[in-house]
Amino acid sequence: MQKSLVIVESPAKAKTINQYLGCKYIVKSSIGHVRDLLTKKNKKKDKTKKSTSNSTEQDTLIHQIGIDPYQNWKAEYHILPGKEKIVSELKNIAKKVDCIYLATDLDREGEAIAWHLKKVIGGDSSKFRRVVFNEITKRAIKNAFKNVSHINMNRVNAQQARRFMDRIVGYMISPLLWKKISRGLSAGRVQSVAVRIISEREHVIKNFIPEEYWKLSISLIFEEKKNIIVDVTHYKNKIFRPTNKKELDIAIEKIKKSCFIVKNREDKILYRTSPPPFITSTLQQSSSLRLGFSVKKTMFLAQKLYEEGYITYMRTDSTFLSKHAVKKVRTYIKNFYGDHYLPKEPNIYSNIQNSQEAHEAIRPSDVKIKNVNSSNLNSDAQKLYRLIWNQFIASQMSSARYQSTAIIIIANEFKLQKNEKIVIFEGWTKILKEEKSIISDIASLKIGSLLLYNKIIPIQKFTKPLPRFNEASLVRQLEKKGIGRPSTYAAITSKIQEKGYIKIKKNQLYAEKMGQIITVRLKKNFSNLLDYNFTAHMEKKLDQIAENKIQWKHVLNSFFEDFSKKLEQAKKSPEEGGMEPNIIVMTSFECPVCYKNMGIKNAITGVFLSCSGYNSEPKQRCKQTINLIPLNEFNQNQKEEKTKKINRCEKCKMAMDSYFINKTLKLHICINNPSCIGYKIEKGDFNSPVYLSKIIQCEKCDSNMILKTGRFGKFFLCINKECKNTRKILSNGEISDPKLEPIPFPELLCEKSNAWFVLREGVSGIFFAANTFPKSRETRSPFVEELAKFQHLLPQKILYLASAPLIDDKGNKTIVCFNRNIKQYYIGSKKEGKFTGWSAVFINQKWCILKKN
Numbered sequence: 001m002q003k004s005l006v007i008v009e010s011p012a013k014a015k016t017i018n019q020y021l022g023c024k025y026i027v028k029s030s031i032g033h034v035r036d037l038l039t040k041k042n043k044k045k046d047k048t049k050k051s052t053s054n055s056t057e058q059d060t061l062i063h064q065i066g067i068d069p070y071q072n073w074k075a076e077y078h079i080l081p082g083k084e085k086i087v088s089e090l091k092n093i094a095k096k097v098d099c100i101y102l103a104t105d106l107d108r109e110g111e112a113i114a115w116h117l118k119k120v121i122g123g124d125s126s127k128f129r130r131v132v133f134n135e136i137t138k139r140a141i142k143n144a145f146k147n148v149s150h151i152n153m154n155r156v157n158a159q160q161a162r163r164f165m166d167r168i169v170g171y172m173i174s175p176l177l178w179k180k181i182s183r184g185l186s187a188g189r190v191q192s193v194a195v196r197i198i199s200e201r202e203h204v205i206k207n208f209i210p211e212e213y214w215k216l217s218i219s220l221i222f223e224e225k226k227n228i229i230v231d232v233t234h235y236k237n238k239i240f241r242p243t244n245k246k247e248l249d250i251a252i253e254k255i256k257k258s259c260f261i262v263k264n265r266e267d268k269i270l271y272r273t274s275p276p277p278f279i280t281s282t283l284q285q286s287s288s289l290r291l292g293f294s295v296k297k298t299m300f301l302a303q304k305l306y307e308e309g310y311i312t313y314m315r316t317d318s319t320f321l322s323k324h325a326v327k328k329v330r331t332y333i334k335n336f337y338g339d340h341y342l343p344k345e346p347n348i349y350s351n352i353q354n355s356q357e358a359h360e361a362i363r364p365s366d367v368k369i370k371n372v373n374s375s376n377l378n379s380d381a382q383k384l385y386r387l388i389w390n391q392f393i394a395s396q397m398s399s400a401r402y403q404s405t406a407i408i409i410i411a412n413e414f415k416l417q418k419n420e421k422i423v424i425f426e427g428w429t430k431i432l433k434e435e436k437s438i439i440s441d442i443a444s445l446k447i448g449s450l451l452l453y454n455k456i457i458p459i460q461k462f463t464k465p466l467p468r469f470n471e472a473s474l475v476r477q478l479e480k481k482g483i484g485r486p487s488t489y490a491a492i493t494s495k496i497q498e499k500g501y502i503k504i505k506k507n508q509l510y511a512e513k514m515g516q517i518i519t520v521r522l523k524k525n526f527s528n529l530l531d532y533n534f535t536a537h538m539e540k541k542l543d544q545i546a547e548n549k550i551q552w553k554h555v556l557n558s559f560f561e562d563f564s565k566k567l568e569q570a571k572k573s574p575e576e577g578g579m580e581p582n583i584i585v586m587t588s589f590e591c592p593v594c595y596k597n598m599g600i601k602n603a604i605t606g607v608f609l610s611c612s613g614y615n616s617e618p619k620q621r622c623k624q625t626i627n628l629i630p631l632n633e634f635n636q637n638q639k640e641e642k643t644k645k646i647n648r649c650e651k652c653k654m655a656m657d658s659y660f661i662n663k664t665l666k667l668h669i670c671i672n673n674p675s676c677i678g679y680k681i682e683k684g685d686f687n688s689p690v691y692l693s694k695i696i697q698c699e700k701c702d703s704n705m706i707l708k709t710g711r712f713g714k715f716f717l718c719i720n721k722e723c724k725n726t727r728k729i730l731s732n733g734e735i736s737d738p739k740l741e742p743i744p745f746p747e748l749l750c751e752k753s754n755a756w757f758v759l760r761e762g763v764s765g766i767f768f769a770a771n772t773f774p775k776s777r778e779t780r781s782p783f784v785e786e787l788a789k790f791q792h793l794l795p796q797k798i799l800y801l802a803s804a805p806l807i808d809d810k811g812n813k814t815i816v817c818f819n820r821n822i823k824q825y826y827i828g829s830k831k832e833g834k835f836t837g838w839s840a841v842f843i844n845q846k847w848c849i850l851k852k853n
Helices: 011-018 057-065 084-094 108-121 138-146 153-180 191-207 245-256 280-291 295-307 323-337 379-395 471-480 489-498 513-525 532-546 552-571 638-643 784-789 796-803
Strands: 004-008 025-029 035-037 077-079 099-102 128-130 212-222 226-235 260-272 400-411 414-425 450-462 502-505 508-511 585-590 597-603 606-611 625-627 656-662 665-670 679-683 704-710 713-718 726-728 743-749 756-762 765-770 814-819 824-831 834-843 846-851
Touching: 004 011, 004 084, 011 025, 011 295, 025 084, 035 108, 057 153, 077 108, 084 108, 099 108, 108 128, 108 153, 153 513, 153 532, 153 552, 191 471, 191 489, 191 508, 191 513, 212 245, 226 245, 226 450, 245 414, 245 450, 260 414, 280 295, 280 379, 280 471, 280 489, 295 379, 295 471, 295 489, 323 379, 471 489, 489 502, 508 513, 513 552, 513 597, 513 606, 532 552, 585 665, 585 679, 606 656, 625 704, 656 679, 765 814, 784 796, 784 814, 796 824, 814 834
Parallel strands: 004 025, 004 099, 099 128
Antiparallel strands: 035 077, 212 226, 212 450, 226 414, 260 400, 260 450, 400 414, 502 508, 585 597, 597 606, 606 625, 656 665, 665 679, 704 713, 713 726, 743 756, 756 765, 814 824, 824 834, 834 846
């Protein structure tokens, strides 16, 4: 036996590493985790054990979560479904090799995967070695195999402690939430804290009352033709901020009669140091702000770049750079930008407090590679790589220099100010274009210079609440509070959206009603669980476990003891201090079916009205519900939004959420509902969403369709239970067109398989797809000549496409294209697989050519 087995997590990583290791190594992938804690749904029934009436709630809990907190945290692990074949293959190879290298990722999760692999493979433990590397390059791989070690059980235990706590919270609180509030709910140790952050911001925004104020700028003339615009900052040595038009007009009259003299001028040189290289959180934030990528997408692309060998490990909170990397980048800067852009000594950045690992920052593996070149990476991965490359280069460049000028002008009792900053030397901003150089004529202004009044520029403004979080700012807030770690940010932001507690709209995070209710209930009954300091303190304890400073089971015991007491208290009735149930607040609105009063009910899908007749005898039961449409989902005029009156609850004086019942009725509900029973019904003829006033008929069975709300938004559902047809509500409030049924085109054969094409419709219009999908995933756009040839197969909806020009003015074949922004088809042409720029659109029942070649 001469060969060695190397196990990594992903096939892409295995393929890249295989290029650098010789034929003596067999590189295999585990494809992530191979085993997990045993749960009730995957535990096989043990026929040898008979159930007894003495089974306790503790036994049931242990049976469900796979860990026993009452027996020194004994855990039961099992092979994950679908991984049996992989484990079997690894075991067989392991028997034939001398050494097994566990080369999983270098964070705690990777350490735990390595430990699990060792456990499931078994055999002689002396054969196992731990290998870690920060980048997948030949140099890094060779060095890693020269410095092998063993599995660090302290880090494994830190990961297990996190996993056990999260499982305890999720599995033990969720049944309570189902019983007390609503079915389908769950809680998470860190996710619930993130929901609290967003919910509390939502509460502040909804109760915020805008206040009017005015900003005043004045245009002044000097040296006959030169102009300067200055801001009025003070009046009688107090900040100038008129709160109404009357105050402003009085100030304007006084200013017009004043003389404008330069009292002071201050010129100085400012330096702006280069930003540090990316860590996980700053990469996620920059990717969101500059590229518009979600946190989840950013980490997915970064993982691909790492596995392909283009960047260093992407889960890190350290700004440290290796000497090798610094030497390479300084040489690159000197060669391509010159000595002026290279600082005398390398730039060194301090790490954030409680930095988890002594990893490197995220940087390119090879600074000479400016663009990725791999068939496995798309254009978005290219954009992310350039973002990382630019940040890394900029981090080791000289500071940018600015000429800062501050001019103070006195106009009787008013103080006016002009601040200006001009770029003298670009420095690192040559790479990261963050500011534009300002060209001004104020260099000639000196102390004592006299200026002449030109015109007043008043601007009305209103105070604004704190902005809603987006994914990037939420990650920044979590990092600031010490909650979570680099490996958890993506999971946190994704999980709270998947659960339906938070929704994202126009890149902003909104707290859903159920998310707010859960936050209030958990905050009252599980104060530690949602306490920012407690959660951050727990992260520090996990770090201490990894550093072998404290015992992991001691941390778990302390946590579980306190948690168990609070859980038992929460199970009691509200009168005994238990969790309050999700009560139904009854209204005066009558059910359109049985005329009984309807109540306000909250669920994971939103707020709705439910008939009180539901509690009647089964034969007399009324199941009527009415979906409520939030007003904030309906596009309102921006000016009205600024000055609109906030409805206040008569009972607790808090703000109220507003909903459409129909086009003539609004329902205003206290934001503290269901804790507060305040509500108000408003009648009128409202400018409401289109779908509230439309009667939709099913195009398949001619039955009526009713409005429903699901986890993925609002939709119309056919009342015919056998039909099950649906129509989406689009983001603009319009109802989607009827779906195009797949149309077989057996005469059109696929190129990459023996399949034939089917015409389908998606979010990007019609397209041809293989009839054997998903076995064959071949797709393409239809040629117009194909639609013309088989127009007898086309429905009326798209029949007009068959009459489009078959070729452009250069004889190139035309294809069907779709503009997603305006939901309109048009015709384009291609030559050698690339668009020519020629296009035509269907206007007034005829095809019009917009662009020629």
